[in-house]
Amino acid sequence: MDTKQSDLTREKILHAAFGEIHRNGFQAASIANILADTGLTKGALYHYFPAKHALGLAVIDEVIRAGLEEMVFSPLREAEYPVEELLNIMQCKAEYADEDTVRLGCPLNNLMQEMSPLDDVFQARMTLILKAWKTAIFNALVIGQRQHQIRPDVDCEAAALFIVSAWEGCWGVAKNMQSVHAFRSCITQLQDYVLSLGPRPGLEMKAS
Amino acid sequence: MDTKQSDLTREKILHAAFGEIHRNGFQAASIANILADTGLTKGALYHYFPAKHALGLAVIDEVIRAGLEEMVFSPLREAEYPVEELLNIMQCKAEYADEDTVRLGCPLNNLMQEMSPLDDVFQARMTLILKAWKTAIFNALVIGQRQHQIRPDVDCEAAALFIVSAWEGCWGVAKNMQSVHAFRSCITQLQDYVLSLGPRPGLEMKAS
DNA sequence: ACACATCCATACCGGTTGGTATGATTCACG
C-alpha cells in the first residue's frame, strides 16, 4: 500500500509530464503546468526526479518506449505473418487517428526533432528506440522473405530504416497540415511501398 | 546606399535568426544570441521586426521558402524531364550532406514539428510551403506520366504527398541517429520508390 | 542651415523559468 501510493504519484507525474511534453515539447514544457495537472507541488516532483532533464528521460523510457514496445515491437515479434502484421499496425493507426492525434503528432518524432541536436543523452536514448524499431521491422521483412512475401533481392536493412523514416515523415506532414485525410493517404502509400517489396506487382500475400 | 545599408542589416538579422532557430528551434531561439551573432542590439532588431513572432515568419518566408523555391521548386518547374530532375535533386542533397547538415536537420521540418500545433499563423504559412512542394512534385509526376516514366495508374496526388513526407522523414531519423550513412540509405530507398512508380521493374527512364 | 525621419544603442521592466531549502506530515519498524 505504501509503495503502491508512492509509485502511483510517480506515475501520475510521469503521465502529466508526457502530456505536457507532447503538447509543448520538452524545453517549453512547464514544470508548473505538469504540477497543476497532477495537483501536486514541486516538493513531490523533485522528490522523485532530480531535475527536469531526468524527468524527460524517464518519460522517454517508461512511457514512449514502453508504449511502442507494447503496440508495435511485441506484436511484430510474435506475429506468425509479421509482414501482414506490419501492414495491419499501419492500418490501425490510420483508422484510429483523429484530429487531436494528428495535431500533436508522434511523441517520439517530436522529441527527436527538438532534442537530438541539443542533448546527447536524449539523442542516444531515442536512437536506441529507433534502432529497436528498425530491427523489429527488419526481422519482419526477413521472415517475410522466408514466407515468399518479400522478394529475396530486397535490402531488408535499408528498407526497414526507410519504413521507419517514412512512417515518421507521414506523422510530420499530417501534423503540419492538420489533416487526418493527408495522414491516411500517406499511410496508404507507405503500405503500397511495403507491398511493392513483394513478388510481381499486385498479388495477394497469403503464406507459402 | 542608405536603403542598401538598412536592407543589409535586416538581412544580417534575418540570417542570424535563421541560424539560431535552426539550431535551437523557434521558442528556444534567444533574441540575445541573435543579436550577439550580428553584433547589433535590440534597438536594431525591434526597429525592423515588431516582435519575435514576426521575425520567425520573416525567416520562414524570406529564408526557408525562398531557399526551397530556388533549390527545388524552380528546377522542377523548368526541367525538361522533371522526374529525373527530382531524382537528381535527391541525389545532390544526399551527396552534399555532411555531419552538421544531418545533425541540424531540415529547417522546415524542424519548425513544423515544433510550431504547427502551437501557432496557427506559423502552421498556415508552413502548410503553404508544403502544398507548393507537393504541387511541384505532382506536376513532375504528371509530366512523367506523359513521358512514360510513370505508370498511368499511379495516383500522382497521393504519391507526391508521400514523397514529401518520406523526404522529411529521412531527414528526421538521420538527424536523430546523427548518421550521414543512414540519410543516404534512406534517400536511396526513396529514389527506389520513385523508380517503382515507373513501368515494369528496373528499366531505364530515358524519354519517349 | 533647420526640421524631420531613419537607424540603432542603452537601460530598464515585469514575468516566467528551473531549482532549492526548509518544514510539516505520515509511515515503517524496532
Next chain:
DNA sequence: CGTGAATCATACCAACCGGTATGGATGTGT
C-alpha cells in the same frame, strides 16, 4: 511508543526571457 526515513507542501531565489522607452547619431529634403 518513539525514532528515523520517506513523502510532499510552501516560500523563496537568481537567471533569463521578450519587450519597451528613451535618446543619440546620421542622413535627407527643403
